[in-house]
Each structure stands twice: as structure tokens, then as C-alpha cells.
Amino acid sequence: MSAALPAPPLVGCDFSSSPTRRKPIVLAHGAVTSGRVVLSRLERLESLQSFGHWLAQPGPWLGGFDFPFGLPRELVETLGWPLQWRECMAHYAGLSREQIRGTFAGFCDARPVGGKFAHRAFDRRAGSSPSMKWVNPPVAYMLHAAVPLLLAAGVHLPGLHAGDPQRIALEAYPGLLARELLGNRSYKADDKARQTPERLIARKDLVHALEMGATRLALRIKLTNAQRDTLVEDASGDSLDAVLCLVQAAWAALQGGPLYGMPPQLDPLEGWIISA
Numbered sequence: 001m002s003a004a005l006p007a008p009p010l011v012g013c014d015f016s017s018s019p020t021r022r023k024p025i026v027l028a029h030g031a032v033t034s035g036r037v038v039l040s041r042l043e044r045l046e047s048l049q050s051f052g053h054w055l056a057q058p059g060p061w062l063g064g065f066d067f068p069f070g071l072p073r074e075l076v077e078t079l080g081w082p083l084q085w086r087e088c089m090a091h092y093a094g095l096s097r098e099q100i101r102g103t104f105a106g107f108c109d110a111r112p113v114g115g116k117f118a119h120r121a122f123d124r125r126a127g128s129s130p131s132m133k134w135v136n137p138p139v140a141y142m143l144h145a146a147v148p149l150l151l152a153a154g155v156h157l158p159g160l161h162a163g164d165p166q167r168i169a170l171e172a173y174p175g176l177l178a179r180e181l182l183g184n185r186s187y188k189a190d191d192k193a194r195q196t197p198e199r200l201i202a203r204k205d206l207v208h209a210l211e212m213g214a215t216r217l218a219l220r221i222k223l224t225n226a227q228r229d230t231l232v233e234d235a236s237g238d239s240l241d242a243v244l245c246l247v248q249a250a251w252a253a254l255q256g257g258p259l260y261g262m263p264p265q266l267d268p269l270e271g272w273i274i275s276a
Contacts, residue, residue: 012246064172188237
């Protein structure tokens with residue numbers, strides 16, 4: 001009997017489309033060891049250039065990234081954009097943020113109240129914002145900033161684009177697990193005035209639940225005391241979101257390729273959120 005392949009190093013990424021020292025991109029590095037997700041370290045990147053440089057380094061790794069990998073098919077068809085993912089992303093990358101905002105606002109203006117945005121097939125299941133949304137949160141700009149970096153680095157995007165099998169990028173969404181554990185309780189805020197004791201308690205509860213393996217993914221995370229303090233004390237929630245993406249990446253790694261737990265019928269234009 002052949003030996004099982006070793007699990008790849010794992011990464012969870014909380015992304016910012018305009019990273020700074022105050023609001024960096026956060027990477028949670030870890031691995032699955034003895035059935036538990038072990039957080040090894042948190043890394044903070046203060047520019048898109050440094051994120052692109054990190055992506056381009058040799059693997060192996062498998063990562064869950066908190067930004068959309070695709071646009072809604074309904075939107076793309078209505079706008080007459082290319083229906084092949086690679087060509088669609090190339091067209092999208094060639095637009096400015098102002099052009100994106102104007103085009104998407106025009107699309108929404110032509111639609112009835114309550115149905116302004118187009119959604120991907122799994123958005124409502126995952127509770128995720130439509131990937132064409134340009135404010136609160138600006139996920140359309142996150143896609144615009146990040147996906148060209150994935151392509152430039154040559155990483156592998158299962159179900160969407162073939163690349164280096166030693167660097168596997170999957171779309172993750174921390175809100176999926178957070179909502180499962182906390183319901184509608186808020187656990188984070190960038191605005192200091194909204195960084196309340198209630199949100200602090202929610203972060204403590206969320207970390208405890210992750211350590212207990214309380215999600216349907218049934219994966220327990222192993223933290224040091226210092227790591228636990230960091231996750232609880234980061235009121236922005238960025239460190240915790242990166243760890244939630246790490247847990248989703250661990251689940252995907254355990255499902256194995258070629259689709260890492262994503263359904264065979266996923267739309268090759270829209271993509272899929274792992275564990276949705």
C-alpha cells in the first residue's frame with residue numbers, strides 16, 4: 001500500500017484591495033497535524049506589490065483567499081463581456097475602478113428595487129456579498145486588485161484556470177464560518193468607535209469555538225496563548241478572518257484534488273467558495 005501524500009503547507013488570507021501599514025493583507029500560515037489545524041504564524045503585507053511577490057515564490061502551499069475569484073454570469077452576459085474566465089478577467093483587469101463603478105452602477109440602475117445586484121450561484125448559500133459590489137464591502141475592487149496578481153504569479157485555480165500545482169489558490173469566505181458560530185453577532189470593526197466590549201466578547205467566543213472544532217467542518221485549531229491573545233485583541237478582525245480562511249483551506253486540502261470539495265457542477269466562469 002502506498003503512503004499517503006503529505007499535507008501541503010496551508011495559508012489563509014484576509015485581503016485588502018488598498019493595503020497599508022494600518023490595514024495590511026494578513027496571511028495565516030499553518031498545517032494539518034494529527035487531525036488539527038496548527039497555526040504557525042501570522043504575516044502582514046503592506047502593499048499589493050509585496051502580496052504579488054509572496055504569491056510568486058515557490059510552493060508548495062494551498063491557500064484560502066478572502067476575495068471573489070469571479071463575477072456573476074448574469075452580469076457578464078448582460079454586459080456582453082467574454083464568457084471564458086481567463087478572457088473575462090483580462091477584460092476586467094483592463095478597466096479602471098471608475099469605469100467599474102460606472103458600469104456596475106448603470107447595470108443596477110436598470111434593475112428593480114430588491115434585485116439591483118446580480119449574484120453568483122452560491123452567494124445566498126454562503127451569505128457572501130455579490131462580487132460586483134463596489135461599496136460596503138468593495139469586493140469588486142478586491143477582485144480587480146487580486147485576481148491579476150494570481151494570474152501573474154501562475155498559481156493554480158481549481159475549476160477556473162490551470163497553473164502551478166504546487167501553489168493552489170481557492171476562494172474562501174470567513175463570514176461563512178463566523179456566522180455559523182456567532183449567528184448575526186458582530187465581532188470586528190475598523191472604526192475605533194465601534195470596537196466595543198460586545199465585539200471583544202464575540203471574538204473570544206469565536207476563537208473558543210474554533211479551538212473546540214464546533215463548525216460543521218469539524219476541525220479544531222491549535223493556538224498558543226500568545227496567538228490566542230493576538231486573535232482576540234485584533235479588533236479589526238483581520239487576523240481572525242485570516243485564521244477562518246486557514247480552517248477552510250485545511251478542510252479543502254483534506255477533501256483533495258482536483259476540486260478540493262467544490263461541486264463538479266461549479267460554474268467555470270463564477271467559481272465557488274470552498275465549503276459553501
